[in-house]
Amino acid sequence: MIEANAVYVIVAREFKKFVRERSRLVSTIARPLVWLFLVGGGMSRLVPTGRGVSYMQFIFPGILGMTILFSSIFSSISIIWDKEFGFMKEILVAPISRFSVVIGKAMSGMLLSTIQSVIILAFFPLLGLRIGPLEIIGIVFVCAVLAFALSSFGIVLASFYESYESFSVIMNFIVMPMFFLSGAMYPVKVMPPVLQYCTKVNPLTFGIDALKHLIFPLEKGPMSPDFPFVIDLLVIVAASVFFVTIGGKAFERKG
Amino acid sequence: MQIIRVDSLVKKFGAITAVDGISFEVEENTIFGFLGPNGAGKTTTISILCTLLAPTAGTAYLNGHNCHSESAEVRRSIGIVFQDSSLDKDLTARENLLFHAYLYDVDKAERKKRVDEALAFAELSDRADNLIKTFSGGMKRRLEVARGLIHRPKVLFLDEPTLGLDPQSRSNLWEFITDLPKKHNVTIFMTTHYMEEAEVCDKIAIIDKGRIIASGTPQELKKIVGGDVIYLKTTDNKKAAGQIRELFGVEASEKDGEIFISVLKGEACIPDIIREIGERVLSVRMQRPTLNDVFLKLTGKEIREEYASAGDDIKEAVRSYRRRHDRG
Numbered sequence: 362m363i364e365a366n367a368v369y370v371i372v373a374r375e376f377k378k379f380v381r382e383r384s385r386l387v388s389t390i391a392r393p394l395v396w397l398f399l400v401g402g403g404m405s406r407l408v409p410t411g412r413g414v415s416y417m418q419f420i421f422p423g424i425l426g427m428t429i430l431f432s433s434i435f436s437s438i439s440i441i442w443d444k445e446f447g448f449m450k451e452i453l454v455a456p457i458s459r460f461s462v463v464i465g466k467a468m469s470g471m472l473l474s475t476i477q478s479v480i481i482l483a484f485f486p487l488l489g490l491r492i493g494p495l496e497i498i499g500i501v502f503v504c505a506v507l508a509f510a511l512s513s514f515g516i517v518l519a520s521f522y523e524s525y526e527s528f529s530v531i532m533n534f535i536v537m538p539m540f541f542l543s544g545a546m547y548p549v550k551v552m553p554p555v556l557q558y559c560t561k562v563n564p565l566t567f568g569i570d571a572l573k574h575l576i577f578p579l580e581k582g583p584m585s586p587d588f589p590f591v592i593d594l595l596v597i598v599a600a601s602v603f604f605v606t607i608g609g610k611a612f613e614r615k616g
Numbered sequence: 617m618q619i620i621r622v623d624s625l626v627k628k629f630g631a632i633t634a635v636d637g638i639s640f641e642v643e644e645n646t647i648f649g650f651l652g653p654n655g656a657g658k659t660t661t662i663s664i665l666c667t668l669l670a671p672t673a674g675t676a677y678l679n680g681h682n683c684h685s686e687s688a689e690v691r692r693s694i695g696i697v698f699q700d701s702s703l704d705k706d707l708t709a710r711e712n713l714l715f716h717a718y719l720y721d722v723d724k725a726e727r728k729k730r731v732d733e734a735l736a737f738a739e740l741s742d743r744a745d746n747l748i749k750t751f752s753g754g755m756k757r758r759l760e761v762a763r764g765l766i767h768r769p770k771v772l773f774l775d776e777p778t779l780g781l782d783p784q785s786r787s788n789l790w791e792f793i794t795d796l797p798k799k800h801n802v803t804i805f806m807t808t809h810y811m812e813e814a815e816v817c818d819k820i821a822i823i824d825k826g827r828i829i830a831s832g833t834p835q836e837l838k839k840i841v842g843g844d845v846i847y848l849k850t851t852d853n854k855k856a857a858g859q860i861r862e863l864f865g866v867e868a869s870e871k872d873g874e875i876f877i878s879v880l881k882g883e884a885c886i887p888d889i890i891r892e893i894g895e896r897v898l899s900v901r902m903q904r905p906t907l908n909d910v911f912l913k914l915t916g917k918e919i920r921e922e923y924a925s926a927g928d929d930i931k932e933a934v935r936s937y938r939r940r941h942d943r944g
Contacts, residue, residue, distance in 0.1 A: 369718065446705065447703075448704050456720065457719060
């Protein structure tokens with residue numbers, strides 16, 4: 362059972378705190394821009410791409426994916442903070458189902474990540490990209506679904522950790538490898554076979570691939586998307602359902 | 617009416633028995649105190665009553681609902697103030713209260729009114745839109761108590777409500793708490809290990825090592841100890857003690873340079889003693905029995921001091937067990 366009021370207020374709380382914390386907003390926007398313009402800009406000169414997309418344009422979907430990855434995981438990890446500072450108890454003794462809590466947290470992550478990715482998306486004209494209004498709607502939709510999947514994944518992670526010391530473990534051993542093994546910085550098809558297997562169990566890969574379809578649909582050659590668009594969509598929807606269910610189960614156990 | 621009924625409740629964490637077959641009942645709209653040292657099983661019992669833990673054996677009923685199998689109904693009937701603050705420090709007082717009102721599905725038309733009432737009740741109306749970060753310990757506790765009442769619960773649990781507060785805030789909080797049953801039609805279930813604080817309770821259960829070792833009103837419990845204790849300092853303690861024993865036929869022993877005498881009515885005895893051995897008396901003082909004496913008499917231990925460390929060991933063992941077995 363899902364209590365609408367409870368879900369609403371959990372999302373409203375996260376949103377309020379997000380808007381209030383300017384430094385968090387600035388840092389989450391700054392990181393992808395640094396990657397995009399400093400790393401992407403520098404590498405563009407090294408990576409010859411012929412007449413197709415430049416390297417900076419190529420990593421744009423990956424940078425959107427990065428924005429979503431970091432902000433979704435960060436949002437869900439706030440569960441660990443809530444546990445540490447006691448606020449989680451207020452939620453856990455309330456007459457609401459555990460699943461409402463999980464849905465509320467996943468939707469908070471989805472909302473905040475989507476807002477941030479839209480801000481990054483607004484930079485596309487600077488990169489010389491042309492994206493139509495229909496594609497933009499598609500991009501926002503893909504970002505939202507991917508954000509829901511990754512936020513739910515974050516909830517599963519958070520349910521395994523007790524204190525915020527584990528934060529750096531999650532960042533270094535889960536989030537960073539997920540980012541590099543997602544086709545964000547280099548196409549999946551140029552990776553060694555072992556790493557290609559890793560990218561295929563990473564939902565972020567398919568989210569970024571879907572964004573590649575929408576951002577440079579005409580691209581041929583090594584920089585083109587790696588999987589069919591339909592597969593990408595199916596995988597991120599399936600990952601959302603899968604992780605939110607596991608997250609619900611992981612939370613339920615704590616009773 | 618009995619709002620809480622607990623029968624032979626047991627809770628084990630692996631090899632550790634935190635609650636060892638306790639039974640008690642709590643009358644509606646009274647203040648019930650659960651008294652005991654650290655690690656005696658107070659918080660575990662509260663957690664079971666609040667549906668946060670499942671009992672190993674026995675039953676607990678709250679407002680007619682089983683605390684294990686009817687957790688949703690029980691949760692709607694209770695408010696809780698935890699040992700550690702459970703406010704969101706990055707939200708304002710009003711936002712914390714609104715969060716609670718939504719979480720407990722308070723009627724839309726009522727929400728704002730109840731939040732304002734709670735703020736007024738906690739005497740924090742002028743700080744309503746300040747972040748919790750800026751609040752003192754006493755303010756936070758008052759706000760938490762007021763928050764716990766927003767959804768009009770039948771029972772309000774207070775787990776060590778004055779822990780970490782300065783004496784001034786503590787006595788303020790007690791004034792605030794003792795008014796609750798009449799003003800809000802609510803039963804208070806509180807735990808404490810400060811004996812002085814338990815005096816405000818209508819009924820007390822003393823718990824040690826997971827068992828209830830005594831229960832009753834504070835007056836009834838004090839009778840366990842016997843009467844008052846008179847402390848005398850004289851020019852010759854040994855001789856005076858002997859004389860008192862002979863003349864009054866009461867216990868009189870010497871300790872740390874003082875004679876102490878247990879009698880039933882201290883104030884009536886003092887004049888007699890002075891009359892008999894008056895010229896040798898240097899000082900007299902009398903002590904009424906405290907709940908601390910009750911605990912001492914029942915267990916042979918002080919409730920605080922060295923005993924607390926053993927309790928902390930138990931707490932740590934329970935915590936590490938829970939970490940391993942029911943994460944979260």
